[in-house]
Amino acid sequence: MxxxxxxxxxxIELTRERMSTTIDQLEQKLNVKQLVADHPxxxxxxxxxxxxxxxxxxxxxKVAAAAAEATKGAGSRLGGALDDxxxxxxxxxxxxxxxxxxxxxxxxxxxxxxxxxxxxxxxxGVGPVDLDPQRVPSPTRDILRAD
Numbered sequence: 001m002x003x004x005x006x007x008x009x010x011x012i013e014l015t016r017e018r019m020s021t022t023i024d025q026l027e028q029k030l031n032v033k034q035l036v037a038d039h040p041x042x043x044x045x046x047x048x049x050x051x052x053x054x055x056x057x058x059x060x061x062k063v064a065a066a067a068a069e070a071t072k073g074a075g076s077r078l079g080g081a082l083d084d085x086x087x088x089x090x091x092x093x094x095x096x097x098x099x100x101x102x103x104x105x106x107x108x109x110x111x112x113x114x115x116x117x118x119x120x121x122x123x124x125g126v127g128p129v130d131l132d133p134q135r136v137p138s139p140t141r142d143i144l145r146a147d
Contacts, residue, residue, distance in 0.1 A: 003011075028034065036043040054060075
């Protein structure tokens with residue numbers, strides 16, 4: 001029997017639909033979150049059983065021992081390399097910090113020297129100046145200066 005291209009397309013479309021349906025069903029069956037929501041007590045029992053089985057197998061101790069054996073001797077080489085890296089980072093950070101502090105001190109000196117020149121030019125000194133001669137000084141508000 002000879003199939004036409006339309007028949008082949010129809011068969012392909014039907015196969016796709018069946019496969020999509022099958023995949024959707026498998027995803028629903030394998031959705032752990034939904035399984036736990038649908039059957040909480042068996043899920044809890046399974047989790048407790050798996051925890052007991054893992055704890056009694058002492059697999060964590062075996063893995064730790066294997067890791068310690070595999071990394072034997074690597075600690076001293078790694079420690080030396082890490083010490084060098086930390087020393088370089090600390091030296092760079094210290095140098096950068098010193099430069100920032102020196103720059104800040106220089107800016108502060110410049111600012112203070114400009115402020116001193118400006119205050120000596122206007123003859124008022126440093127601090128607020130009361131320009132109202134009629135105002136009576138208040139001891140709680142005014143600070144008396146000894147010039």
